[in-house]
Amino acid sequence: MIKRFALPLFAAIFSIYISSCSNTTNNKQSISSAEIVKDTIDTIPPNLLFGLPVDSFVIENNTVKRNEFLASILLKYDIPYKQIDLLAQKSKSIFDVRKIKVGNPYYVFLSNDSLHQAKYFIYEIDKINYISYSLDDSINITTGQKEVKQIKKTATGKITSSLWNAMTENGVSPVLALELSDIYAWTVDFFGIEKGDYFKVLYTEDYVDSVSVGISSIEGALFHHRGDDYYAFHFQEDSVTYNYFDEKGNSLRKAFLKAPLKFSRISSRFSNSRMHPVLKISRPHHGIDYAAPKGTHVFSIGDGRVIARGFQPKGGGNYLKIKHNSVYTTVYMHLNGFAKGVNQGDKVKQGQLIGYVGATGLATGPHLDFRVFKNGKPIDPLKVKAPPVEPVKKEDMKRFKQFYKPMKDEIDNLILIENLH
Structure with a gap:
């Protein structure tokens, strides 16, 4: 009797235990799932602009207008002039607010409430770099870069x-x-x-x-x-x-650049007998005339020292003479003006801005008269053969070959597009 009764009782108890375990497991799984969902929600990154959460502010975006300055911008947002002046003073070591440019974008972050108080002013210095001003009582100024x-x-x-x-x-x-x-x-x-x-x-x-x-x-x-x-x-x-x-x-x-300026055209070549366009007489023209718009940048074709800077009213106008070494000297004439910091006796580097195309002296229009002298004698600038600088070092040649060969193959396999229009 006892054995027959015990078996069903044991089965009932075992069934209750299994059910209890199952419920506990389901509860654990449910809690675990809830925790996962919560963690997922917590880790969703906020939408940021200049490192600030967009949803926390009302943002106004504009561009700097003509005759508009930091003060005139911030006064519109009820920032006291005294605070603006303090902001400008503290900014000097980071960014001079007087260099704010017409057309550059700026953003004002306003509090997301009924007061709409200005909290941050962001000015884009260029397409990548920006500066951020906190407009609270404790002014904080930081610079940043957009993701590139x-x-x-x-x-x-x-x-x-x-x-x-x-x-x-x-x-x-x-x-x-x-x-x-x-x-x-x-x-x-x-x-x-x-x-x-x-x-x-x-x-x-x-x-x-x-x-x-x-x-x-x-x-x-x-x-x-x-x-x-x-x-x-x-x-x-x-x-x-x-x-x-x-x-x-x-x-x-x-050792030398091929030409002292970019993207112009040769209007007159080296010649021992050329009709002068102003004097209307035939005489040597021991240089190359590059026709270019007034103000076009002129660069030194090589390292050297400025040995002459002056003005010839009946000749080359504003001119510079640069001695590059014991053999070569170059002359740049009819300049509209000289680059800042380029004076007689100064050293210049290859590709350094030295002046601007003009029409000073005897010139019918804006152009650069460029001359090269070898051992004191004028030579055709287009025929100068300058020696190369150092090649790849011998100990690096194996690494160089491994580097350039796959790239050369890729370049050679590019399909040449002749014209899309």
Whole structure:
């Protein structure tokens, strides 16, 4: 009797235990799921703008208007003039508020309540950098940068008129033309580009808020000029130094730039007998005239020292003479003015801004009269053969070959786009 009764009783008790365990497990699972959901909600990042949570403020965005200054902007938001003056004083070591530019964006973060008090003023210095002013009693000033996304790109194009036009015709940022002209300044004569020349480029373009803000680097390029291929590979020589080399490891830099200014045209060449446009007499013209708009930047073609700076009313107008070494001297004439800090006796670097194109002296229009002297005698600037700088070091050649060969293959395999328009 006892054994028969005990069995069903045991079964009932066991069933209750199993059910209890099951409920406990379900409860644990339910709690665990709730915790996971809560953790997920807690870790959703806030929507930030300039590092500030957007949902916590009312934000007004505008651009600096003509004759508008920091004070005139903030006074509209009831910021006391005394506080604005203190803000400007504290800002001096970080950013001079007098340099706020017309057209640049700014943001005012207002409290998200009925008072709408101004809490932060954000001014965009450029497309990447900004400065943030806390407008509370304890003024806090910080600088920041927007997130920059780098995108690897390729570009090709055949030149029909100019490098600049080739870029725009093929849907490529024309800024790339400037970058290429810098890389190949010692190798390619950009004033002698011929129809049919072409380029292929591997480069990185920077974007902020889905808008291009410039080209950060050109990793490799091919420029086909007058039947010859000129490669350029951006090789890291040591922990900090990058330079451009061709496939043989020779540097693309030379002792002199090919020309002292960018993107103009040759209006008169080197000659021993030329009809002077003002004097109307035939006489030697031992230089190259580059026609360019007034104010165009003029650069020193090499390192050197300014040995003369002056004005010739019946000749070269404002002029500079730079001695580069014991052999070469260059002269830049008809300048509209001189660059700041470029005086007689000063040292200048290759590519340094030294003056601006003008029409001073005997000139019919704005242009640069550029002359080169070798051992005191004038020579044709277009025929100067300057020696290259140091090539890739022998101990780095193996690493250089491993670096450039895959890149060269990628460049060679790019399909040349002749014109998209």
